[in-house]
Amino acid sequence: MLLGVVTLNSSSALTGGYDNYNYDLSGPELTRLYNSPVFHAERMKRPLNGFSTWLGPISHSGVRVTLADGSKWLIHKGDGYGHSSQTVVTNARHMSSAWTTVSSTEFHGRKTVSDLVRAGGPMYHWLTDNCHVGSRQMMKP
Template identity: 40%
Template sequence: MTALTLLLLLGAFVLVNCVQRDSMTKEELTELFNSPVRTAERVVRAKQNMPDSARSYPFTHSGVRVTMEDGNQYLIHNVPKLGPVVTPVENMSNRWRVKKRETLNVDGHATLGQIRAAAGTEYRPLKNNCHGASKRMMKETRRRMGDRKERKASRKRSG
């Protein structure tokens, strides 16, 4: 079993136990985690009990909102006691805002599971908080987009 498979299974476990316990089967979760992402956006909101004017760490919470090829949207964010979770956007409050210059047109170059895996496996206030996790998810998405573009270019050169 590869590390990525293990992280995907852990992510599915977290998703089942935190969000979708009664509504998705293991097969549906696997399909979701293997589904291509159309766009990824880094989003931020003021922490609970903070005014919306709070715009920086440590007064904010961040995550990545992904739009799937089928149009469904999910929020991936790292939370205390649970670690990284995936939740449908219907569960997001209206306080979330897209970070400027933090939207990527992924066009299927990464899956939800690959992006989520970059968030790590647990929440740690100093080393793996929501901000570090969301930045790593965006960095991994950029890397995967570049990898695909580079592979296509090298195939054209050799073909």
């Protein structure tokens, strides 16, 4: 299943809100991104709306990946984040400075962006299938 790449503005990257669905890529460029091998992955967290810091589950998490060309993309999930899946991909340039790395792993090209989106899962449930569950699933070897 091919999904769109969500574009965030700077305020929505900090708060997690989405004003609309814009797409950085489409067609062959989007297919190329989803088929791209992931070389490095960082599980990251940022504070939730209204909080100045994160503490365990009182946060939002996702996985920032680095591809062979050096580009960085954030894969994360949330309620209402996407159309056909609640796990979405956005260019990491849209991330705020509130994101911090909590762990990292080297995939050495053994997984693709699509593999990580699939691992994140298409559905969202605030308790049983949230951003933390999705980001942990994405980081599994």
